Amino acid sequence: MVKTLNEQEFYQAIYQGSWVVEFWSDSCGPCKAVAPALEHLSHEFQTTHFGKVNVDQEIALALQQQVLGVPTVIIYKDGMPHDFLYSLYSVNEYRERIKSALG
Template sequence: MATIDISEKSFEETIAGNDIVLVDFWAAWCGPCRQFAPTFSKASESHPDVVFAKVDTEAEPGLSAAARITSIPTLMAFREGILVFSQPGAMNASGLDQLLTAVKGLDMEEVRAKIAAAPAS
């Protein structure tokens, strides 16, 4: 599956409507973002069960602010609508594969239980 571009309007629907979504926050002027783009795109071909989405931080400043993006690239992983991973910095192909394996292997009942038990902030 190819990567898709998402906006502030389509973000919630994309996250809620898919089991696993990886979101790459990037900008055209960002060298590390451009270096990471082919790795992200290639991984999308190997994992058709995952939605690979891209957010252009220049075109979507409101979404970037809402997601608290302070450094790009930033990669976020959502599983069943829950943010389960967020990290700034480019990732190599093996690191991305390890992340995908970990996200796919999560026990979501356990994740939801931890969220429910966490003190409100």
């Protein structure tokens, strides 16, 4: 399951274990392809949390996290970013990057 996060929820959540967070926008075509890929992976990586942040609603948070474009996926472990994925990737590439970052 991919949880929608606002700024307050985001900062409470990412310090608790491993997170894969997509920063997206309603007007972003590629973002629509990222969502099902991450939903699929959320069932594979059951000890990792998955979230998404709408940058149109959470502009300050997106800037604080150095999100300059969408889609951006950031992999966090105990609050620290371990990998940044800018643009659209295949499910296999997301899988490998998650494994590598959280290994």
